[in-house]
Amino acid sequence: MDFPQSRQPFYNEIQKTPIDLGKAALCIALEEYPGLDIDANLQKLDHYADEVAEQLPKERYPLRVINTLNSYLFETLKFHGNSENYYDPKNSFLNDVLERRVGIPISLSLVYLEIAKRLEFPMVGIGMPGHFIIRPDFEDAGIFVDAYNGGEVLFPEDCERRLSQIYGRPVPLQPEFLEPVSSRQILVRMLTNLKAIYIAQQDISKALAAIERILLLAPDSVLDLRDRGLIYYQSGQAIAASQDLERYLSLRPNAPDASTIQRILERLDS
Structure with missing residues (x-):
């Protein structure tokens, strides 16, 4: 493979089964931040998970775990959605999201997913059109979490309303809108966001770099x-x-x- 040296760690990570989503997302940022300390950022996620674990009740019912995660992330740490500068590329780099505690739906969901994984509380990403949410990975869980909106707990009818708000018109909820997405698909979606941002900024070299990494994931x-x-x-x-x-x-x-x-x-x- 002929690509910049800074892309090699990303390529190595996406060859693994399963893909370590957090580490691969940090590898995306290596081309923007060549000196990035990936281990230090992973340790930050470990630390967050340790702090949440100390606050969890003995009975780990899904809603109790979600409420504890929400309280820690969005009240204690003040993570929040970047509504003021939504198209800032920093919103798509996990290291920036962890440092600034601000992001977009997919990057805030990624932080949530990574902490939940460390707590052995299985959650999955849900790639709705125009928005990204997560849900507990239990049969018939029936609830979703909107990390961009402070961890708001949603039911399917709420998801339909959110879609209609995003598109400014009624959008019937299709079953496939709430299907889980893989780590590979999450990485593609993050890079697609960066591609669109760089094209809008007419930064063609960075847009090309995003496209090349998408094609490593989805040839x-x-x-x-x-x-x-x-x-x-x-x-x-x-x-x-x-x-x-x-x-x-x-x-x-x-x-x-x-x-x-x-x-x-x-x-x-x-």
């Missing part, structure tokens, strides 16, 4: 293949652009933009 992500190919095309890397764009069309021959991509390929061949 057949067709939109990322297309976007990387377009960046290569814009930067004059004709061979690399052709490879990505040809693969994109082979995977999605009837894509809405297929004719546009084909014209670009013709220019590259001329």
